[in-house]
Amino acid sequence: MLRARRLDLGAGSWELGARAGGAGDMNKVFPQVDGNGNAAAGTEALPAGEADCSPLCCSHRGAFLSAFLLLLLATLAALIALVAILGPPPRTPGAQACVTLMNRTGFLCHDRRSCVPASRVCDGVRTCAHGEDEEEALCRDVPQSLPSFLVERCGDPASWIYSDQKCDGINNCGDCSDELSPVSTCPLCSPGWWRCPSTVFRYCSCIPRRLCQDHVQHCSDWSDEYSCPGP
Secondary structure (H helix, E strand, O other): OOOOEEEEEOOEEEEEOOOOOOHHHHHOEOOOEEOOOOEOOOOOOOOOOHHHOOHHHHHHHHHHHHHHHHHHHHHHHHHHHHHHHHOOOOOOOOOOEEEOOOOOEEEEOOOOOOEEEHHHOOOOOOOOOOOHHHOHHHHOOOOOOOOHHHEEEOOOOOOEEEHHHOOOOEOOOOOOOOOOOOOOOOOOOOOOEEEOOEOOOOEOOEEEHHHOOOOOOOEOOOHHHHOOOOO
16 A cells, blocks of 8 residues: 655645556645645646546637538538539430521530521530530531431532522522522511512522612612612
């Protein structure tokens, strides 16, 4: 058995003691006493393990853990709200036709709302929001890689135009086969056009009325200057 030893520390002293029979008593600290043997105000020693975390330390740890959980929940809620607003990522369905505001054949974007004119597909400019009108699979071997609804063949089978360029009054094929029978079944002249044998390679059997009475011959019979009422 070990005897207690008194250590004089100025006005008071601490008594350290241990008993041979108890391993837990090896770390026991006796209360501080003054010169008269009375116990002085003080704190009892915490058991092993509890001394590592004071009340202030534990409160800081708890506050940090709570803040972390709140931040995690806020991030999750923001992601859920974003998905609800924007919707799921767009799928990539096969190419589908649509009709533009000019009543021409177009390419339907994956958002199912945007209709790109046929002649603006594979033109090097991403018109659809996700760029599907310029995808490599669609544009790698034009016109063979294009869907059939985007392509029209000219009188010369080796030549082709976009489907929205047919019957637009312009000689896109170079031989007027996209505007005249028997290859095309276009109306004689659209509103805003004047019917006459054109002298301009750009046009076929009609010219825009804006060219009438401009003191330049656009019709072989001069009707654009003497008969056409103008725009």
